[in-house]
Amino acid sequence: MTFRLRLALAVGLIVGLSPMAARADIVADLSSHSIAITTGFTGASVVLFGAIDGPGDVVVIVRGPERDLTVWRKGKIAGIWANTEAVAFASVPTYYALAASKPPDEVLSPAAAAFYRIGVTNLKFTPKSEVSPEQTRLFTDALIAVQEKAGVFSPSHAKIAFLGERLFRTTFNFPANIPTGVYLVQVYLVRDKDVVGAQTTPLIVSKVGVDAAVFDFAHTRSLAYGVIAVIMAVMAGWLASLPFRNA
């Protein structure tokens, strides 16, 4: 049910953004519009392919759903390392990856890169409370470093390969720990240091099968989930004691 809801939401997004795609100077699509996190999930690859109608370069960003996120800084208190300072940021993308046919800073002006949020350093992180600019910079850098280490922010751009003049393709590799939600794949056509065409495609990452059911159940019907978890354990314990009945 949640999956359908997300799908409907995503379709709404494409329709909403269609005026941009309608310029049709760039078209692109994904090999799959959904990533299913199943019991054996160890990551997934999605191929993006497309064509442009003239010369230019292609830059693609993949953004995960946004969430509020707190970064903690550890400090030493009485010989023990503990979380001492925190900065909470509002609406941070949970995933960010970049692919480009040429290094983005060579083909795009800094202003254009900043406007289209191309490159991790162009992401805007706003603290939820009053924090000094130095603190904000320190914690922003830390946030990027932690997310890069976790594999959910890509530090450099992946290569987009051109097949001939017009056709291009690239592969995005998603790690096992990707957050669920609606991802937006934004494909930009770049000419003369500026973005001249764009298309947005959704990518839905969701848990499916047993895991999705368990997760949804645990969050929407916590009491029933707890009761079932307890009953399951009692049953398992009772079954385990059967072989020893006559001992």
Add this chain to the structure above:
Amino acid sequence: MDVYLPIAEVSLDVFVLLGIGAVVGFLSGVFGVGGGFLLTPLLIFVGVPAPVAVASSANQLVGASVSGVLAHWRRGHVDFKMGFILLIGGLAGSILGIYLFALFSRLGQIELVISLCYVVLLGVLGFMMGVESLRAMLRQRHSGTARRKLHRHTWLHGLPLKTRFRKSQLYISALLPIGLGFSVGVLSAVMGIGGGFLMVPAMIYTLGMPTTMVPGTSLLQIIFVAANVTLLQALTNHTVDAVLALLLLIGGVIGAQFGTRFGTRLRGEQLRFLLALIVLAVAAQLAHDLTIRPRDLFVIPVDNR
């Protein structure tokens, strides 16, 4: 073979999890304690987020205690009245414990609190058990054993609400088991343990219960306290991973069978000395992790990533 744990949101090797369950089950079979105090730290070592490790251990504990109680009950070694009174304290304690758990989670300190509790508890426990078992081994060499007084009267016996426990042949204040249950209930919620290793000595030395009645009665109340913790964790923190708990239970059942057989071949003091060494090693490892400079000074707690 990796398995994706839906609540922990990590992929872990299914055989590692079964193995952890088996190791803990083996130890509980050998030593007759629940083994929760080793389970939670082991889960944290392999990468399960601490809050999920604690809550799922409580879930696993329900099953492990049920099979334990049934074994003791068949031999008639369960004092239901005592268990019930311990439980009153235990339930109240676990409610306070869950509240503390949620509070420290909000403050971003839950992982530290869990680690600190483990270091202190395991350190003290390991030390006491080590000293006691060494003494016992030495005493056996010099054969003449100093006999303890059968019954000592302290201020604990002056407390009100005296109650008779027929099965345990005791006449003591009900406040004692309630207080004991309460303290273990708090620990159970914060650390994901049944507290058998605290409860058992306290029942023998503080309450003066006969040794045969202790494990079954302690396990009986642990079932309910652990079930309560599982429910409350599921409700307030959404951190119970039932898939993880089930895998641990399966491993635990197999491990316990081997453990029980192995345990009968070893002598009591040697067993306790061995357990003391394991406990101290775990405490030392956790303490070491707290004091070395972390590789990353900045962290994003998993639950809000």
